Structures are given as structure tokens and as C-alpha cells.
Amino acid sequence: MTTQRFDAPADPLLHALYGDLAEKDLQPLWRLHGLLTPTPAVTAVPHLWRGRDLRDLGERAGRLVPVDRGGDRRVLSLSNPGLGGLPYATSTLWGAVQYLGPGETAPAHRHTPAALRFVLGGEGVWTAVNGDPLAMSAGDLILTPSWTWHEHHNPGDTPMTWFDALDLPLVEGLGAVFFEPGDGRTAATTSPAGHSASERRFGGGPGLLPDGTTTPPPSHSPLLRYRWADTDRALAGQLSEPASQAARSGHAHIRYADPTSGRDVMPTMRCEMDRYLPGHTAPAVRRTGSSLVAVFRGSGTVALDGTHHDIEPGDLIAVPSWTAVRVLAHETLDLFTVNDAPVLETLALYRTEEVTEDAQNVADN
Secondary structure, three states: OOEEOOOOOOOHHHHHHHHHHHHOOOOOHHHEEOOOOOOOOOOOOOEEEOHHHHHHHHHHHHHHOOOOOOOOOOEEEOOOHHHOOOOOOOOOOEEEEEEEOOOOEEEEEEEOOOEEEEOOOOEEEEEEEOOEEEEEEOOOEEEEOOOOOEEEEOOOOOOEEEEEEEOHHHHHHOOOOOEEEOOOOOOOOOOOOOOOHHHHHHOOOOOOOOOOOOOOOOOOOOOOEEOHHHHHHHHHHHHHOOOOHHHHHOEEEEEOEOOOOOOEOOOOOEEEEEEEOOOOOOOEEEEOOOEEEEEEEOOEEEEEOOEEEEEOOOOEEEEOOOOOEEEEEOOOEEEEEEEOHHHHHHOOOOOEEEEOHHHHHHHHO
16 A cells, blocks of 8 residues: 655755645655555455355345346345455456346346356356347356347246356446446347357357458457357367376366457456366466456365365355465366456566465465
8 A cells, every 4th residue: 555654844845845745636756655566565355255155145135136126137246355345356357146037037238348157057048149149058158248238038947146257347447437228128039049140150160260250350259158068178188188288287278269369258358267187286376467266166275375265166266466376176176267367468567477385485474
């Protein structure tokens, strides 16, 4: 935190100068401390929200709070204890769980903050993005790019909860938040029959792009649904290749990418999936920028700045900038991560380093 010396100078002229500066909303740099720090001074803290609590509270909210009473969305926002009550998971990322009951519809709206959905379990719900219907099943990643109309439908008889992530704190900090309600607008398609339009056009596989693909591509991925079956196959393929680094280390990693360019799926958010096998060992790693991690399958332990937490499916984890992270799997463990790395890289502020056990012990003490 930036502070200013308040000791009154003996020189009356200097004392008057400081008073006049304060009156004109100016601060002398030579009296400021903490403005430039050797390492990032981060307000958000590492934090874990238990999946069992999120599921229970979501179900209770579903019984007590109709969607229309909940402002079009029944959402439980992750509030980082270090951010003074703000409904943000980190300083740049909004994280939440959204609950949609049987027969319910969350009506259309749009906003400049970009959003994504990662389905932790269940199926039957579908999302329409600019009228394109996208089925939602466990392990799927659904994109809602900035300023696209989107709505959620549950035509089935079972509720569904999923993980939401938005770049809302970042966009708010830039003074660029806009919102528009749908005012009764609905998708022309009433159900996702087969593949969505974005999947039919851009989901053919690596290197398979349709004729007439625009150049340059849009700022976000034109593929709006990334299916778990494809993600699972890619992870398993890495681990099944005996000579691969993944097989040797017991750790497979993928980054979700725009199929037309290889860039990140969003200009402000990177999405990744990691699979850890039991026995995987690696040093802790820290990076600039913040991350949100969703435990999809399996169990294990995550160490955040040396503090160990047991994790299980449905748990959500906030990892602020420059937090040392180490993962240990008790069984095959799949972790979905969203972070702000594209922004840090664009600004040439991205930095990462391994943290040795000795260095971690020094930091802890």
C-alpha cells in the first residue's frame, strides 16, 4: 500500500508547500512509500471455495430465489477475502457458480466484459450466443465473447450448476463496462439440434478451416463450444506417448485456442486444462497475473505459498499474482484454469519462475 510521510517539516515554507499541494490534490513523490515494490504488492489472497458448499448454497438459492428475482441470473459470486467485500475472485477476474433449475430460462442480455462457462457436471442445459445454440455437458467450455447476446435454457427436469468466469474487474478498472438487457429478445432456435453453427464451421479439427474464413479473424475464437471428449482425448494422447515429456512427468497440459489463429480464445482470458497423474512431482511455480482454478475430476493437494489444501471435484481456487503453486495428485486429477495471461503478455509484464523448496521455506518464514 502506498503511504505518505506526515511528519511536519520544521521549515515553515516547506510546510506551506505541502499544505498547498494537498489542497490542489497533488502529492510529492519524495514523500511516498510503497509505490514501487521489489515484487508485486497484491491485495487479493489465495483462497479456496469448497465445491460441496457451492452446490448446497446453489440448491438453496434455487429453492428460494426465482431467476427473475435474482436479476436474470442466479449467481453466487466468489468474493476474495483480501478485496474488502468486493464481489471479485481476484483483482482482474470475476468467478462464480450459476444455478439453473428445471424448466428455467435466464433471459438474454449482453455486456462488454467477456464471459465463459465451464461445466463441472450434468447436461441438458443449453446456451445461445448471438442465436447460436450450444449444448452444455460436463467438461465443456462455452465462450460468451464481449458484447454478444447470451441466454441460458434448462428444458429438462434436473437442475444444473456451472462455473462462470468474466474479466469484469479488469474491464471495470479500464472504465469500459456497458450492459444491455434483452427486453424479451430470445434465440430463434429453441434447442441445440446436433452441433452448433460455430462447431459446424470451426470445429472440424486442427488445420481444418472452412473455405472463406475471414482474415484477419475476430479478436475472440469463432468456435464457441469446446467439447470435453476432444479435451480428454488430447490429454490422454499426450500421456500415452512413451517418449513425451507428459508421459515422463505424469503431467499433461493443453491450452484452448482459436482454431483460425492459434491465439487464446479471448483477448483477456486464457483457458487451460491440466491432467496430473499420481506420483507427479514438480517444483512450485509462480507467475504474474491471477488465475482461477476449477477442480473437474479427481482429488489431490494444492500448495499455495506453502499452505496445503486438499481438493476435490467442484472446488474453486483463487490464485493471485505471484503466488507459488504446487499440485500433487492423489488420483488422476483434472484442473481447468482461466487466467489473465494474454493481457500480461501483450503489455510485456508476464513473468514466471520456479520456486525451490528452500526458497519457499524462506518466504514462509
